[in-house]
Amino acid sequence: MYYIEKSFEISACHHLILDHGSKCENIHGHNWQVTVYCKSEELDNNGMVVDFTLIKNKIHGRLDHQDLNQKLDFNPTAENIAKWIVDEIPHCYKARVAETASNVAIYER
Numbered sequence: 001m002y003y004i005e006k007s008f009e010i011s012a013c014h015h016l017i018l019d020h021g022s023k024c025e026n027i028h029g030h031n032w033q034v035t036v037y038c039k040s041e042e043l044d045n046n047g048m049v050v051d052f053t054l055i056k057n058k059i060h061g062r063l064d065h066q067d068l069n070q071k072l073d074f075n076p077t078a079e080n081i082a083k084w085i086v087d088e089i090p091h092c093y094k095a096r097v098a099e100t101a102s103n104v105a106i107y108e109r
């Protein structure tokens, strides 16, 4: 089995739709630290599991310096963003999304 990891930072803003009062309902920003994990038993014709650049373009390219509520059709919690990344990237089985060093969500298929 081949494994790859791709990490990058997304600087963006969002607000959360919550069923309890929270400061997070107000628009605010984060520098999300994202790590995308992919695996495959076979490499493609280029000798890759997935091109690191494709991963960055599909996630960072769509979300960096954006309002996530405008770009995503779900409540942009770290958990939901992690699940969305796994669904978006071929061969992805896990994504780690950190709002800060102490606020981290992981989704694994």
Ligand SMILES: Nc1nc2c(c(=O)[nH]1)N=C([C@H](O)[C@H](O)COP(=O)(O)OP(=O)(O)OP(=O)(O)O)CN2
Residues within 6 Å of the ligand: 016, 024, 028, 076, 077, 078, 079, 099, 100, 102, 103, 105
């Ligand atoms: N389970 C989750 N909880 C929260 C999420 C989330 O994505 N998943 N997101 C938020 C907000 O984005 C909010 O901006 C986080 O605020 P922050 O000040 O970073 O976090 P804390 O209130 O925990 O404060 P610390 O200083 O980091 O302790 C809220 N919750």
Ligand SMILES: [Zn+2]
Residues within 6 Å of the ligand: 014, 024, 028, 029, 030, 099
């Ligand atoms: Zn937030």
